[in-house]
Amino acid sequence: MKIYNTLTRSKQEFVPMDKDNVKMYSCGPTVYDYFHIGNARPFIVFDTMRRYLEYIGYNVTFVQNFTDIDDKMIKRANAEGITVKELGERFIAEYFKDAEAIGVRKATIHPKATENIDAIIDTVEKLIDNGYAYEADGSVYFATKKFDGYGKLSQQPLEDLEAGARIDVSEHKKDPMDFALWKSRKEGEPFWDSPWGQGRPGWHIECSAMANKYLGETIDIHSGGQDLIFPHHENEIAQSECANCAQFSRYWMHNGYINIDGKKMSKSLGNFFTVRDILKEYDGETIRFFMLSAHYRSPINFADTLMEQSKSAVERVYTCIENLEFLKGAAAEGECDAELAEKLNGCRDKFRRAMDDDLNTADAIAAIFDIVYIANTEITSGSGKAATELALSLIRELGGVLGLFTKQKDNSLDAEVEALIEQRNAARKAKDWAAADAIRDKLKAMNIIIKDTRDGVKWTIQV
Numbered sequence: 396m397k398i399y400n401t402l403t404r405s406k407q408e409f410v411p412m413d414k415d416n417v418k419m420y421s422c423g424p425t426v427y428d429y430f431h432i433g434n435a436r437p438f439i440v441f442d443t444m445r446r447y448l449e450y451i452g453y454n455v456t457f458v459q460n461f462t463d464i465d466d467k468m469i470k471r472a473n474a475e476g477i478t479v480k481e482l483g484e485r486f487i488a489e490y491f492k493d494a495e496a497i498g499v500r501k502a503t504i505h506p507k508a509t510e511n512i513d514a515i516i517d518t519v520e521k522l523i524d525n526g527y528a529y530e531a532d533g534s535v536y537f538a539t540k541k542f543d544g545y546g547k548l549s550q551q552p553l554e555d556l557e558a559g560a561r562i563d564v565s566e567h568k569k570d571p572m573d574f575a576l577w578k579s580r581k582e583g584e585p586f587w588d589s590p591w592g593q594g595r596p597g598w599h600i601e602c603s604a605m606a607n608k609y610l611g612e613t614i615d616i617h618s619g620g621q622d623l624i625f626p627h628h629e630n631e632i633a634q635s636e637c638a639n640c641a642q643f644s645r646y647w648m649h650n651g652y653i654n655i656d657g658k659k660m661s662k663s664l665g666n667f668f669t670v671r672d673i674l675k676e677y678d679g680e681t682i683r684f685f686m687l688s689a690h691y692r693s694p695i696n697f698a699d700t701l702m703e704q705s706k707s708a709v710e711r712v713y714t715c716i717e718n719l720e721f722l723k724g725a726a727a728e729g730e731c732d733a734e735l736a737e738k739l740n741g742c743r744d745k746f747r748r749a750m751d752d753d754l755n756t757a758d759a760i761a762a763i764f765d766i767v768y769i770a771n772t773e774i775t776s777g778s779g780k781a782a783t784e785l786a787l788s789l790i791r792e793l794g795g796v797l798g799l800f801t802k803q804k805d806n807s808l809d810a811e812v813e814a815l816i817e818q819r820n821a822a823r824k825a826k827d828w829a830a831a832d833a834i835r836d837k838l839k840a841m842n843i844i845i846k847d848t849r850d851g852v853k854w855t856i857q858v
Contacts, residue, residue: 396451396751398616399692401624401647402548406753409646411615417448417455418610420644422602422619422627423505425462426486427471429669432682432697433620433653433660435497439683440650440691440754441618442499443797447750450796458609459502460602461487463509464595469584479585480509493670496679498798504609508601512587515596515604518638519576519589527637531567533579533592539572542633548647549625556625574630576600599630606631607639617644621651648754651694660697668697680799681706687756687797708764712790712800715767719787720804722776729779735769739785742766746793756797763793763800812843816852819845 397406411417421441424430430438445457462468463483472482491501508515519535522528528537539545539553546553557572568575575597580586586593596604606614612635619628628647635643652659655666673682685705689695731739742765749758770786794800815834822830838845838854845854 397753398646398648399753401649402644404550407646411453412613412645415452415454417453417616418614419445419448419455419616419618420458420460420602420606420610420614421502421617422623423459423461423502424486424490425465425467426483426490427465427468428486429489429671430493431660431667431669432655432673435493435670435682436653436686436691436695437618437620437650438494438499439497439686439798440756441648443687443756444616444618444648444754445500446796446798447754451747455503456610457502458504458506458606460605461490461505461507462598462601463487463507464585465598473583483507483509489671493674496674497670498679498683500798506605506609508596508605509585511601511605511608512596514608515600516577516589518600518604518607518634521638522576522634525637525640527633528576529569530591531569533594534567534575535577535591536568536573537576537630537634537637538569539574539633540570542637544636545572545633546629548629548632551625574599574626576634599627600634602627603631603634603638603643606643607635612639612641612643614644616646616648618648619650621649624649648691650691654694654696656698657696673702677702677706680802681709683798684709684760687799688760690753690755690757692753709799712763712767712794713802715770716787716790716800717804719770719774719783719790722774722778723780723783723787725776729781731779731781731785735773735778735782736785738769738773739766739789742769743789743793746796750796759793759797763790763797766790766793812838812841812854816845816854820852 396409398409399405400407419441421437424434445455448455461483464479468479468482472479475482487507494501519528522537523530523535527541528535546556549556553572577589577591577600578594578597579591580593580595584595586595606617617628617631632643654660655664655668658664658666660667670682681702682705685697685702686695688705688708742762745765746759746762749755749762752758766786766789770783774782774786790800815838819831819834822828822834835845843854845852
């Protein structure tokens with residue numbers, strides 16, 4: 396598998412440090428609100444990366460943090476008259492609801508910043524001891540210019556980065572490019588004891604400390620949105636490599652931005668949407684399909700027309716699955732035709748080639764639709780049960796890697812509907828057309844649409 400490494404600006408063969416195990420860290424949400432559609436993209440993309448690595452045989456330790464102490468959290472908690480901890484716990488619970496809805500599995504470990512203060516303090520102490528950080532009036536800052544590698548991820552010279560930096564007059568840092576590792580206590584803010592007095596951690600240090608604690612000094616993959624390259628990930632590299640005297644992450648993956656109807660998402664423009672908002676209009680699988688329908692590094696435009704297209708595409712696959720399930724029930728036992736089997740298995744190969752090429756989910760989805768096309772045009776009840784089973788298993792197998800097309804029909808409903816269909820068939824044989832029509836109407840009232848075909852009666856749920 397090849398991955399585009401932001402650090403080298405090139406595709407590189409992915410070779411983990413341990414041939415069987417992958418250590419992966421992905422930046423999680425700051426839990427002061429429901430997460431928005433821009434956050435959803437990295438959650439879905441890197442959940443898919445984890446799924447694929449597991450599919451091709453790796454054991455993946457996947458860490459995604461929760462930032463549960465932050466200026467925005469403090470401001471909102473104070474406005475609501477609750478503690479920052481109460482606010483964090485509420486929105487962590489809401490995160491898991493929305494993440495589950497869009498098919499994002501729980502990480503191996505979900506560490507919280509507030510539960511890892513000792514690890515954070517330990518990392519800051521290492522930086523001071525190694526000469527890369529300094530204490531000033533109860534706060535601790537990283538001395539950026541002491542790290543020769545600063546800017547290597549964003550690939551910008553330090554002087555260019557410095558030109559855009561501003562110094563806060565309330566801070567006591569020595570240089571505009573220095574950043575806070577530990578912030579001294581302010582009135583009305585949560586605080587913890589430290590060697591430099593009471594205070595709280597800065598934003599960047601938590602990820603360095605938790606990645607080191609749960610994954611070790613060097614990890615295989617660090618991922619997140621493109622907006623995190625600078626300063627967050629740049630600062631993580633500086634902190635981690637200066638504290639541990641070792642490379643922090645060997646591969647860096649970043650997804651592209653999301654625009655809303657061609658414009659940057661912004662609350663001021665009124666085009667800011669949380670996933671919770673969008674789930675009122677579209678199901679989570681449609682959202683996930685939309686996110687994976689473009690290459691993860693490309694910008695993607697969120698619009699109703701594109702969401703409707705995604706919804707229709709998902710429905711097309713499920714219609715194919717329903718057709719295959721129906722044909723399987725009517726098909727005779729027998730081997731799958733060799734030429735047909737070769738075509739279907741070739742779609743798996745196409746899927747693998749796409750995913751091995753820097754997680755190209757757009758082409759991987761195309762491979763699944765190749766199976767759908769073959770199933771719709773070449774598989775009938777006369778093809779034999781093995782053919783329908785192979786097509787079904789491939790859609791489920793490859794769809795599962797993407798977190799798609801795994802829903803199962805309600806078996807209890809199946810039994811009820813099948814019983815009514817049998818009653819209707821009996822009425823038709825007896826030429827009791829009134830009874831047959833009455834059963835059809837009853838099924839329609841249950842949102843069940845039936846269709847008489849040469850292979851028997853087929854039914855679908857009308858959404």
